[in-house]
Amino acid sequence: MTNTISILGSTGSIGRQTLEVAEQMGLRVAVLTAHSGVERMEAQVRKFHPGLAVMTDEAAAAELAVRLADTDTRVLGGADALCEAAAAPEADTVVTAVVGMVGLKPTLTAIGEKKRIALANKETLVCAGELVMDAAEKTGAEIVPVDSEHSAIFQCLQGCADKREIKRLILTCSGGPFFGMSREEVGKMTRQDALRHPNWAMGPKITVDSATLMNKGLEVIEAMRLYRLPLEQVQVVIHRQSIIHSLVEYRDGAVLAQLGTPDMRLPIRYAMTWPERAYSPAEPLDLLNCPPLTFAQPDREVFSCLRMAEEAAAEGGTACAILNAANEEAVGLFLSDRIGFHDIAQLVAEARSAVKVVQQPSLDEILAADAAAREAVLR
Numbered sequence: 444m445t446n447t448i449s450i451l452g453s454t455g456s457i458g459r460q461t462l463e464v465a466e467q468m469g470l471r472v473a474v475l476t477a478h479s480g481v482e483r484m485e486a487q488v489r490k491f492h493p494g495l496a497v498m499t500d501e502a503a504a505a506e507l508a509v510r511l512a513d514t515d516t517r518v519l520g521g522a523d524a525l526c527e528a529a530a531a532p533e534a535d536t537v538v539t540a541v542v543g544m545v546g547l548k549p550t551l552t553a554i555g556e557k558k559r560i561a562l563a564n565k566e567t568l569v570c571a572g573e574l575v576m577d578a579a580e581k582t583g584a585e586i587v588p589v590d591s592e593h594s595a596i597f598q599c600l601q602g603c604a605d606k607r608e609i610k611r612l613i614l615t616c617s618g619g620p621f622f623g624m625s626r627e628e629v630g631k632m633t634r635q636d637a638l639r640h641p642n643w644a645m646g647p648k649i650t651v652d653s654a655t656l657m658n659k660g661l662e663v664i665e666a667m668r669l670y671r672l673p674l675e676q677v678q679v680v681i682h683r684q685s686i687i688h689s690l691v692e693y694r695d696g697a698v699l700a701q702l703g704t705p706d707m708r709l710p711i712r713y714a715m716t717w718p719e720r721a722y723s724p725a726e727p728l729d730l731l732n733c734p735p736l737t738f739a740q741p742d743r744e745v746f747s748c749l750r751m752a753e754e755a756a757a758e759g760g761t762a763c764a765i766l767n768a769a770n771e772e773a774v775g776l777f778l779s780d781r782i783g784f785h786d787i788a789q790l791v792a793e794a795r796s797a798v799k800v801v802q803q804p805s806l807d808e809i810l811a812a813d814a815a816a817r818e819a820v821l822r
């Protein structure tokens with residue numbers, strides 16, 4: 444059980460909800476990090492009194508240091524400081540809530556220090572999941588998923604001692620804001636349309652990923668890495684209501700599901716308390732007043748990002764790192780209104796063809812694949 448946390452990405456959607464949970468549970472906060480959101484960071488430091496605050500943007504770090512001159516909090520700047528944040532000795536749990544594969548090195552650092560990893564930063568597992576899981580196995584660091592689907596699966600797997608008992612994992616998917624639209628209709632959707640998610644309020648990158656269904660593709664890979672299962676044992680089912688957060692089918696035919704209101708504070712709290720559970724003030728699920736639960740097949744033609752992610756998962760090696768890096772850059776272009784919605788999938792497909800896949804890659808080969816894919820998108 445967690446007593447003291449460090450949050451990488453504390454000013455984001457997951458980071459802020461983690462601080463709410465920390466306050467409710469009376470956890471101590473050792474370290475907070477953000478990229479450039481100085482104002483939000485200053486407010487968080489004044490409220491939670493961490494020993495260290497990191498801004499990966501150097502100019503933002505300089506500004507924060509001036510603003511916090513009257514406090515005892517040490518301020519550091521730059522990307523390398525994220526690893527120092529991840530290693531801070533006071534914390535027993537590191538919440539990885541940064542967006543993108545920038546989370547990889549600090550996650551590996553925290554694993555090296557045998558911290559519990561409350562893992563939200565799925566891009567890290569997508570691009571280097573095997574290395575991350577191997578490192579955790581070596582040091583004994585616990586990796587507890589925060590992503591709601593993976594937390595649901597983690598909860599349904601409690602008591603499963605032998606993974607051969609698992610027939611398959613079933614990941615539920617809301618379908619996003621463009622569910623049921625034709626390819627032509629989806630092509631006309633703008634940034635504002637994509638940022639309107641039906642069930643969850645999240646950061647902009649994952650919200651766009653939820654509209655393209657790349658998010659579900661990344662989650663398929665995340666599940667494969669966390670539970671070391673092949674693609675054939677991870678299935679995606681559209682479930683518009685986001686009440687069943689995911690399911691595990693066992694070999695005897697039993698299917699276990701985890702249900703709840705769509706509230707990320709639930710999986711965040713469980714990542715802190717596991718293997719125990721703690722009281723939560725959250726709205727309880729009212730089965731008698733919830734909408735009928737429906738299920739459908741995802742459309743992999745309109746939402747080709749899901750198909751491409753599954754193809755990368757099947758290919759293995761650096762394929763997933765290439766897919767992820769290309770997607771990060773393409774979503775960045777879409778969020779700054781420089782490309783259209785279908786261009787995201789197009790740019791990812793082009794990067795996948797342009798960059799050669801290396802099997803059983805080292806960390807350096809993964810980083811090189813990531814860089815090459817970004818270059819392929821931006822040139």
Ligand code: NDP
Pocket residue numbers: 451452453454455456457458476477478479480481499539540541542543545563564565566589590591643644645646647648649707
């Ligand atoms: P947000 O965009 O809301 O927050 C991102 C956080 O990371 C902010 O603190 C931001 O700082 C920081 N950050 C941004 N860029 C960098 C960078 N280059 N280097 C270091 N830090 C950076 O994202 P979310 O909270 O939505 O998502 C975080 C992670 O959790 C993602 O991997 C996402 O896929 C995953 N996740 C999120 C869910 C959700 O409900 N939001 C659900 C499941 C998973 P600043 O504010 O200064 O920019």
Ligand code: MG
Pocket residue numbers: 590591592662
């Ligand atoms: Mg999810």
